[in-house]
Amino acid sequence: MATLADVARHAGVSTATASRIINGSPKPVADALRTRVLAAVAELKYVPNAHAQMLARSHRSAVGVIVHDVSDPYFAEITRGLQRVATADGRLVIICNSFREPDRELEYIDLLHAHQVAAIVIAGSGYLDPATAARLDDRLRAFEATGGRIAVIGRHEHTGDAVLPDNEQGGYLAGSHLLELGHTEIAVLTGPTPLTTTFDRLKGLQRAARKFGARIPAARIHAADFTRDGGEAVAAQLLAEHPSVTAIAALNDSMAVGTLAALRATPDRRVAVIGFDDMPIARDVTPALTSVRLPLTELGERAMTLALGTAGDAPRVERVKVELIVRQSTWPR
Amino acid sequence: MATLADVARHAGVSTATASRIINGSPKPVADALRTRVLAAVAELKYVPNAHAQMLARSHRSAVGVIVHDVSDPYFAEITRGLQRVATADGRLVIICNSFREPDRELEYIDLLHAHQVAAIVIAGSGYLDPATAARLDDRLRAFEATGGRIAVIGRHEHTGDAVLPDNEQGGYLAGSHLLELGHTEIAVLTGPTPLTTTFDRLKGLQRAARKFGARIPAARIHAADFTRDGGEAVAAQLLAEHPSVTAIAALNDSMAVGTLAALRATPDRRVAVIGFDDMPIARDVTPALTSVRLPLTELGERAMTLALGTAGDAPRVERVKVELIVRQSTWPR
DNA sequence: ACGGTCTAGGAAAGCGCTTACCTAGGGGTT
DNA sequence: AACCCCTAGGTAAGCGCTTTCCTAGACCGT
Numbered sequence: 039m040a041t042l043a044d045v046a047r048h049a050g051v052s053t054a055t056a057s058r059i060i061n062g063s064p065k066p067v068a069d070a071l072r073t074r075v076l077a078a079v080a081e082l083k084y085v086p087n088a089h090a091q092m093l094a095r096s097h098r099s100a101v102g103v104i105v106h107d108v109s110d111p112y113f114a115e116i117t118r119g120l121q122r123v124a125t126a127d128g129r130l131v132i133i134c135n136s137f138r139e140p141d142r143e144l145e146y147i148d149l150l151h152a153h154q155v156a157a158i159v160i161a162g163s164g165y166l167d168p169a170t171a172a173r174l175d176d177r178l179r180a181f182e183a184t185g186g187r188i189a190v191i192g193r194h195e196h197t198g199d200a201v202l203p204d205n206e207q208g209g210y211l212a213g214s215h216l217l218e219l220g221h222t223e224i225a226v227l228t229g230p231t232p233l234t235t236t237f238d239r240l241k242g243l244q245r246a247a248r249k250f251g252a253r254i255p256a257a258r259i260h261a262a263d264f265t266r267d268g269g270e271a272v273a274a275q276l277l278a279e280h281p282s283v284t285a286i287a288a289l290n291d292s293m294a295v296g297t298l299a300a301l302r303a304t305p306d307r308r309v310a311v312i313g314f315d316d317m318p319i320a321r322d323v324t325p326a327l328t329s330v331r332l333p334l335t336e337l338g339e340r341a342m343t344l345a346l347g348t349a350g351d352a353p354r355v356e357r358v359k360v361e362l363i364v365r366q367s368t369w370p371r
Numbered sequence: 372m373a374t375l376a377d378v379a380r381h382a383g384v385s386t387a388t389a390s391r392i393i394n395g396s397p398k399p400v401a402d403a404l405r406t407r408v409l410a411a412v413a414e415l416k417y418v419p420n421a422h423a424q425m426l427a428r429s430h431r432s433a434v435g436v437i438v439h440d441v442s443d444p445y446f447a448e449i450t451r452g453l454q455r456v457a458t459a460d461g462r463l464v465i466i467c468n469s470f471r472e473p474d475r476e477l478e479y480i481d482l483l484h485a486h487q488v489a490a491i492v493i494a495g496s497g498y499l500d501p502a503t504a505a506r507l508d509d510r511l512r513a514f515e516a517t518g519g520r521i522a523v524i525g526r527h528e529h530t531g532d533a534v535l536p537d538n539e540q541g542g543y544l545a546g547s548h549l550l551e552l553g554h555t556e557i558a559v560l561t562g563p564t565p566l567t568t569t570f571d572r573l574k575g576l577q578r579a580a581r582k583f584g585a586r587i588p589a590a591r592i593h594a595a596d597f598t599r600d601g602g603e604a605v606a607a608q609l610l611a612e613h614p615s616v617t618a619i620a621a622l623n624d625s626m627a628v629g630t631l632a633a634l635r636a637t638p639d640r641r642v643a644v645i646g647f648d649d650m651p652i653a654r655d656v657t658p659a660l661t662s663v664r665l666p667l668t669e670l671g672e673r674a675m676t677l678a679l680g681t682a683g684d685a686p687r688v689e690r691v692k693v694e695l696i697v698r699q700s701t702w703p704r
Numbered sequence: 705a706c707g708g709t710c711t712a713g714g715a716a717a718g719c720g721c722t723t724a725c726c727t728a729g730g731g732g733t734t
Numbered sequence: 735a736a737c738c739c740c741t742a743g744g745t746a747a748g749c750g751c752t753t754t755c756c757t758a759g760a761c762c763g764t
Contacts, residue, residue: 039517041750052714057752066712083513088485090750092422093719108466109451114442121468130482133441133466135454149463152421180416184372266651295655318599322628324657374720385744390722399742423720426749708762715756726745733737 040082048078060086092154098186100130101345102150106138106162110264111317112290112334116161116191119338127346129156136162138230140170147177157187157345161338163235164193170232171195189345191337193234198353199344201337205235208330208360209242212287212312215328215362217250220371221285221310224254225276227293229264236261239289239314258283262293269293273300277307284371285310291317294327298367310368325366332360373415381411393419425487431519433463434678435483439471439495443597444650445623445667449494449524452671460679462489469495471563473503480510490520490678494671496568497526503565504528522678524670526567531686532677534670538568541663541693542575545620545645548661548695550583553704554618554643557587558609560626562597569594572622572647591616595626602626606633610640617704618643624650627660631700643701658699665693 046056051071058065059075078084092099101124105113117133124131132150136143143160150158158181165171175196178188182198189199216224226243229236240259247253258280262272269288273296277283286309288294294313301309313320316331340356379389384404391398392408411417425432434457438446450466457464465483469476476493483491491514498504508529511521515531522532549557559576562569573592580586591613595605602621606629609616619642621627627646634642646653649664673689 042752043750053751054715054753055713058713061752063753068712071713083516085481085484085513085517087426087487087750088482089422089425089487090719091485091752093420093426093721094750094752096719107451108441109444109447111442111444111447114444114447118440118442125468130465130467130486132463134463135458148418149421151418152424153463154420154422180418183416184418266655299655319652319655322599322632322652322656375722376720386721387723387745388743391743394722396723401742404743420720423749424722426719426751427721427723429749706764710761711759713757713759715754717752717754719751721749722747724745724747727743728741730739730741732739734735 040084042084042086044082045075045078045084048082049074051075098154098156100132100153100155101342102132102134102146102153102155102158104134104136104143104146104150104158104160104162107135108133110292111319112292112315113161115317115334116338119335119340120159120161120342121338122335123339123342123346129346138162138233140165140174144174144177147174147181151177151181151184151186155186157189159189159191159341159345160193161191161341162193163229163233164190164195166232166234166237187345187349189341191341195234199350199355200353201341201344201356201358203332203337203358204360205238206242206245208314208332209239210246211242211360211362212239212314212330213243213246214249215364215368216285216287216310216312217246217252219285219310219368222252222371223258223280223282224285224287225258225260225280225283226254227269227272227276227286227288227297228259228261229289229293231261236289243287264290264292266292266296266299269296270299271296273297274303277301277304277309283309285312285368287312289314291315291320291327291329294329294367295319295323298323298325298327312368316363320363321365328365328368329363330360331363333358373417375417375419377415378408378411378417381415382407384408431487431489433465433486433488434675435465435467435479435486435488435491437467437469437476437479437483437491437493437495440468441466443625444652445625445648446494448650448667449671452668452673453492453494453675454671456672456675456679462679471495471566473498473507477507477510480507480514484510484514484517484519488519490522492522492524492674492678493526494524494674495526496562496566497523497528499565499567499570520678520682522674524674528567532683532688533686534674534677534689534691536665536670536691537693538571539575539578541647541665542572543579544575544693544695545572545647545663546576546579547582548697548701549618549620549643549645550579550585552618552643552701555585555704556591556613556616557618557620558591558593558613558616559587560602560605560609560619560621560630561592561594562622562626564594569622576620597623597625599625599629599632602629603632604629606630607636610634610637610642616642618645618701620645622647624648624653624660624662627662627700628652628656631656631658631660645701649696653696654698661698661701662696663693664696666691
């Protein structure tokens with residue numbers, strides 16, 4: 039492994055000069071030396087050691103991203119936005135998958151902290167349990183205390199820079215839509231119950247029901263895991279248990295797609311389905327999915343912009359509007 | 372920012388002792404000291420500087436991954452496999468998106484090299500252009516020369532550890548399937564032409580045609596960009612230009628889904644569609660997509676296993692079989 | 705020809721950590 | 735009681751780089 043010292047020796051200069059030439063420092067250097075050093079770099083195939091660089095110029099440049107799972111299209115879209123902004127700013131982004139496990143999330147926060155990232159962006163639902171939330175917050179604060187910046191997407195329990203989609207309002211829109219179409223026997227497919235996203239969307243749904251003088255009973259609210267297959271399994275069960283249900287609200291599109299699959303397996307049932315997030319796949323399934331749209335890529339872009347911007351005095355919170363996209367999967371009762 | 376020295380001072384020990392305690396070194400240490408140091412760590416919220424650690428124990432632990440685009444489901448699936456294996460091995464994985472630009476890929480190879488990763492896994496098609504391929508290979512060799520390991524997924528032009536899906540055979544399977552169903556007017560939607568994946572799949576398609584004494588004319592082969600929207604646009608155009616076409620082979624599922632969308636917009640045409648990759652979405656579109664299945668997650672797992680395994684004497688090449696999955700989007704002419 | 709002012713390049717001090725090596729004291733042996 | 739050995743802990747030398755500060759020579763003016 040060639041080092042700066044090797045290059046310098048090879049070119050007959052000091053490491054100081056070599057470093058300056060390689061990094062294009064403003065200090066003027068004779069052309070002859072420059073040529074020799076550059077030649078040495080090429081010949082030795084020298085690649086600077088990033089760790090040594092970070093250590094020497096104690097200045098942070100990478101940024102960290104913690105998501106539940108990048109291979110989930112929901113997070114893939116957010117990540118796309120995150121990366122676009124970070125890359126445009128010339129930064130390396132380190133992506134970590136927490137797989138919705140608070141402990142893993144904790145571990146990654148420390149890992150990113152250890153790697154001296156300039157900022158950490160956390161996307162994905164927070165945890166309802168106060169103890170869990172506090173534990174995470176504590177590590178986040180420790181990171182902030184060293185000058186790191188933090189931005190979160192969709193976790194209102196963290197007080198700091200945040201981009202918050204209005205999940206509650208989304209739930210309300212979804213519920214109102216179904217109720218306005220005349221559906222009264224509505225079932226809900228939720229995500230994991232410890233997540234704030236689940237909680238908020240459900241809350242909006244109930245608010246809509248209340249407006250219509252109704253209430254979705256707990257028996258018709260089934261928890262799944264935000265995945266397509268999980269959604270299909272729970273939807274199948276739900277369909278069997280509740281013959282009178284005429285509409286299902288799935289709290290994300292993956293589960294809505296699973297629900298559509300379950301429905302395909304029970305051709306005798308005609309049930310309206312509404313999803314959440316408006317992922318790209320929504321328009322390609324049949325029937326095309328009615329969904330509450332979250333501007334995922336934009337969410338990512340805005341969060342990264344916050345994270346890379348200069349630290350404000352007060353935490354900046356950007357609320358993001360959601361929008362109902364009506365397609366063919368919902369119809370009047 | 373608390374450093375090891377701060378912790379040591381705070382606990383009244385030397386940095387050596389503090390380091391040993393924190394890292395659980397085998398060297399025995401009195402319990403009293405251990406307690407004091409750990410208390411200091413907690414109190415100062417000390418997090419070790421990963422860069423300094425890497426530098427001091429010059430031993431590589433992270434691994435790098437270069438894919439075209441993680442938010443593309445194809446790469447998301449591969450990445451999932453990659454991560455599973457790497458994480459199980461306790462390694463940080465750094466994901467880089469090349470967006471199919473050779474220059475960016477080059478840049479990332481050097482960046483990962485600079486970050487002293489233990490291994491680099493490159494997923495995604497290689498480049499047909501010999502000059503481009505050579506340029507990349509050169510940087511890869513430089514990385515290998517310093518003791519780094521490399522594994523590639525689906526680029527046969529790199530001689531080293533590789534996991535190679537049999538794209539040519541996949542093309543052959545797709546072509547044979549369509550021809551056996553009696554389709555003769557077959558059109559093809561390819562990916563970007565400089566990519567080896569495009570080339571190989573097309574080659575297999577032509578081999579199948581030859582077996583049936585036919586040949587797919589260049590006029591019926593349209594290049595798109597492997598995206599859903601790109602596929603839809605080109606498919607629409609292709610449909611308009613070739614009224615007699617009865618089957619379309621799209622060289623990946625995203626474009627096949629786009630083709631299905633284009634077909635939905637032209638209800639008078641009944642055209643069979645076959646995709647490639649068998650992404651999760653294939654079974655959820657209507658008609659469910661016939662596709663040539665690549666075991667994407669497995670591809671990732673095997674590549675990472677190769678990359679993390681001990682360096683072999685000879686390059687290890689694992690060929691991966693593809694499989695035709697027949698669903699409802701193809702039918703007899 | 706002399707002093708003064710620039711300037712290009714080098715010497716060396718870290719950045720925060722690990723670890724090989726050393727030391728001092730405690731305990732065992734005879 | 736003298737000796738040796740072992741062990742817990744400390745000292746300090748790097749890991750590879752950046753950057754401040756310094757030096758020596760070039761150049762200018764008079």
